[in-house]
Amino acid sequence: MSANARPPIPPADAIEALALRHAETQRRCEALLPLLAPAGAAPAPAPAARATAAAELLAYFDGAAQRAREAQEHGVFPALIESMAGSDAVCLRGMTDGLRDERRRLDGIWRARLRPALAQLAAHAPATIDEAAARAWVADFQRYLQAADEELLPMAARLLTDEALAELGERWPPESIAPGALP
Numbered sequence: 236m237s238a239n240a241r242p243p244i245p246p247a248d249a250i251e252a253l254a255l256r257h258a259e260t261q262r263r264c265e266a267l268l269p270l271l272a273p274a275g276a277a278p279a280p281a282p283a284a285r286a287t288a289a290a291e292l293l294a295y296f297d298g299a300a301q302r303a304r305e306a307q308e309h310g311v312f313p314a315l316i317e318s319m320a321g322s323d324a325v326c327l328r329g330m331t332d333g334l335r336d337e338r339r340r341l342d343g344i345w346r347a348r349l350r351p352a353l354a355q356l357a358a359h360a361p362a363t364i365d366e367a368a369a370r371a372w373v374a375d376f377q378r379y380l381q382a383a384d385e386e387l388l389p390m391a392a393r394l395l396t397d398e399a400l401a402e403l404g405e406r407w408p409p410e411s412i413a414p415g416a417l418p
Contacts, residue, residue, distance in 0.1 A: 249404040250392045253311070256303040257380045257388075263295050264373045267349070270356065271366045282359065289356035296345060304342075307383065308335055310403045311391050318394045330386060337379050344372050 269280055270288055280288060312331040316324050348368045355362035395403075 249400050249407065250311075250388050250395075252407070253303060253307060254384055254388050256299065257384050260295075260300050260303070261377055261380055263292060263300070264376050267292060267364075267369055267373060270353070271364055271369055273363065285356050286359045289353040293350065293353050293357055296350075301342075304338055306403075306407050307387075308338070310406060311387065314395055314399045314403060315387075315391055318396070318399065327390075334379065334383060334387065337375075337382075341372065341376050341379060344368065348372070 266288060270285055316327050319327055348365055349372060352362040352364040
């Protein structure tokens with residue numbers, strides 16, 4: 236390992252690191268809700284706190300949450316499909332395609348409806364977040380994470396070999412998904 240290389244996530248912890256990142260993402264989804272109240276309205280955060288919270292959400296969903304999605308879609312999904320053969324792989328492909336499509340839909344809502352308003356708030360500019368869109372996005376994102384946590388990750392822990400898990404851990408730098416590496 237070179238002096239600049241980061242240690243890989245230990246193989247036994249690769250799936251757990253992704254599960255912990257999902258838990259952090261759920262917490263960050265909840266952190267969006269207080270920003271829905273108009274500035275100055277109770278119980279809206281003070282303007283400086285709103286700007287800080289918005290900046291933190293932008294950094295998280297544009298950074299760590301995207302890296303975790305990439306690790307899941309480009310690491311776990313292919314490894315699971317490769318671990319299975321025949322009709323089981325067809326079922327897995329259906330599940331992973333469904334999760335991938337749902338995440339793309341959620342990312343599209345983030346980019347089009349939520350991110351622009353949060354960017355304005357982070358810049359201390361007046362902005363209103365579409366409350367209905369934000370609440371629906373939070374609920375849908377939490378359902379997406381729940382499906383991944385209850386179906387995908389347990390299946391990966393069960394089906395992937397120690398070698399496959401080690402490879403995933405080597406490909407994921409700690410700041411990508413490790414639970415202690417939050418922006």
